[in-house]
Amino acid sequence: MTVRTSRRGRLLLGGVLALxxxxxxxxxxxxxxxxxxxxxxxxxxxxxxxxxxVPRDLLMALGYAESRxxxxxxxxxxxxxxxxxxxxxxxxxxxxxxxATLTQLSQDVLRxxxxxxxxGSAAVLRAYxxxxxxxxxxxDDVNGWYxxxxxxxxxxxxxxxxxxxxxxxxxxxxxxxxxxxxxxxxRPVAPQRGALERATVxxxxxxxxxxxGPAAWAPASTSNYTVASRPxxxxxxxxxxxxTQGSYAGSISWFQNPASKVSAHYTFRSSDGAVTQSVRExxxxxxxxxxxxxxxxxxxxxxxxVDNPAWFTDAMYRASATLTRSxxxxxxxxxxxxxxxxxxxxxGATHTDPGPYWNWTYYMQLVNGITGIGSGTVDTEASTLxxxxxxxxxxxxxxxxxxxxxxxxxxxxxxxxxxGPHGTTAIWDRIGTNRxxxxxxxxxxxxxxxxxxxxC
Ligand SMILES: [Zn+2]
Numbered sequence: 527m528t529v530r531t532s533r534r535g536r537l538l539l540g541g542v543l544a545l546x547x548x549x550x551x552x553x554x555x556x557x558x559x560x561x562x563x564x565x566x567x568x569x570x571x572x573x574x575x576x577x578x579x580v581p582r583d584l585l586m587a588l589g590y591a592e593s594r595x596x597x598x599x600x601x602x603x604x605x606x607x608x609x610x611x612x613x614x615x616x617x618x619x620x621x622x623x624x625x626a627t628l629t630q631l632s633q634d635v636l637r638x639x640x641x642x643x644x645x646g647s648a649a650v651l652r653a654y655x656x657x658x659x660x661x662x663x664x665x666d667d668v669n670g671w672y673x674x675x676x677x678x679x680x681x682x683x684x685x686x687x688x689x690x691x692x693x694x695x696x697x698x699x700x701x702x703x704x705x706x707x708x709x710x711x712x713r714p715v716a717p718q719r720g721a722l723e724r725a726t727v728x729x730x731x732x733x734x735x736x737x738x739g740p741a742a743w744a745p746a747s748t749s750n751y752t753v754a755s756r757p758x759x760x761x762x763x764x765x766x767x768x769x770t771q772g773s774y775a776g777s778i779s780w781f782q783n784p785a786s787k788v789s790a791h792y793t794f795r796s797s798d799g800a801v802t803q804s805v806r807e808x809x810x811x812x813x814x815x816x817x818x819x820x821x822x823x824x825x826x827x828x829x830x831x832v833d834n835p836a837w838f839t840d841a842m843y844r845a846s847a848t849l850t851r852s853x854x855x856x857x858x859x860x861x862x863x864x865x866x867x868x869x870x871x872x873x874g875a876t877h878t879d880p881g882p883y884w885n886w887t888y889y890m891q892l893v894n895g896i897t898g899i900g901s902g903t904v905d906t907e908a909s910t911l912x913x914x915x916x917x918x919x920x921x922x923x924x925x926x927x928x929x930x931x932x933x934x935x936x937x938x939x940x941x942x943x944x945x946g947p948h949g950t951t952a953i954w955d956r957i958g959t960n961r962x963x964x965x966x967x968x969x970x971x972x973x974x975x976x977x978x979x980x981x982c
Contacts, residue, residue: 567595568708570641574648583710584668585648587697588675592773594836595704600638603772604788605780608636609643612776617785619680621650628653651678668698672717681779684725686744690775691722705836735803738849741792742802749784752810754821762807762857764823765850765866766814769837769879774829778802788812790825792849796837799845814872824853832881835915839959840936843885847892854893861893888937888982898978900935902955902968904928905947917941917954917962924961933957933968937982938975956982
């Protein structure tokens with residue numbers, strides 16, 4: 527049962543809107559640069575699907591898996607893929623070149639214009655389906671496109687090819703919606719995996735890691751790391767945190783490409799915190815762009831792009847922090863920011879990851895064992911409470927929760943000061959990925975912070 531105060535809750539606007547200096551999370555405003563209105567992008571998928579007779583929802587699921595339907599302002603992924611459909615030009619995957627040939631559009635237009643990018647990917651998928659023998663009469667059925675989708679991902683390892691394609695079909699099964707409102711409803715799927723049906727074990731890819739129990743093992747190309755016998759004569763003293771600038775399967779695949787000359791020990795998946803190991807901890811992965819740091823560190827990648835907060839999920843933070851805590855305990859690495867660093871902090875770094883949306887406050891709390899998930903009950907005198915994308919009333923409303931609803935609280939942030947049924951407070955509760963409510967409207971059983979729930 528909730529306890530109400532007699533005073534009607536209200537938001538204090540204007541002069542009390544100051545963000546505290548402890549606030550480290552994102553303030554999300556306009557859509558990312560290069561984005562088009564939802565209607566425009568939906569029309570692009572409709573047109574591409576019609577022109578090349580590719581199921582529209584399949585195209586959209588592939589784009590969501592690759593980019594969360596984000597153009598990244600035309601900047602390439604780590605593996606040389608462009609745009610929301612990740613048309614790639616690298617030593618192993620040439621979907622950008624193929625799209626140019628098939629559509630007669632220039633590579634520049636395909637890289638930078640969303641409508642062309644979608645059209646190009648549809649052309650490539652259709653060509654792959656034709657080459658795989660997909661009959662015209664069955665093109666409406668998403669299940670027959672599995673081989674084309676797997677090939678589009680460009681993985682050389684069948685397990686990783688399956689991981690890539692399964693990600694797309696899992697999205698079709700579950701349904702999804704982008705931040706700008708493009709949506710695909712879930713449906714039953716039964717992908718026809720063909721030879722890839724035997725490529726993996728249920729629930730994961732390939733075999734399991736010998737270094738870290740929860741991880742799958744998909745080894746990097748031996749061209750992309752240095753064999754060593756750490757810790758031995760070379761201590762492991764740091765963990766370096768990265769964002770992949772690419773999809774989970776795409777990044778694991780890139781480390782298997784002998785031409786990439788990059789690798790990391792571990793890569794985490796945004797949607798659920800699943801993890802794959804690519805390089806043994808005793809060996810030196812090539813991730814930091816600094817040989818001294820490489821030799822002394824473990825490199826951890828996180829699926830996503832630095833410019834899109836949608837990738838920075840609670841599931842990924844928590845899974846990654848569990849590994850980092852385990853590594854720190856195993857190798858005696860202090861659990862502080864001098865030893866757990868971002869790629870951007872490595873001397874000479876040319877990369878900016880993990881970027882401004884990475885919440886160090888949250889992550890370091892988790893690494894230090896403050897891992898509780900609080901519970902609360904919405905207590906508002908209206909029928910619903912606004913959910914905002916960041917901890918403050920200046921952030922966009924991204925949803926609502928009903929009065930009386932139970933909430934899981936993943937961490938608590940300092941934001942704008944609000945007065946509600948539970949007093950005046952600057953605490954905001956993170957109730958999901960980039961979803962915050964003012965603690966002034968939540969009955970948590972605690973005045974102020976909830977014990978053992980991380981700050982963020
Ligand atoms: Zn990096």
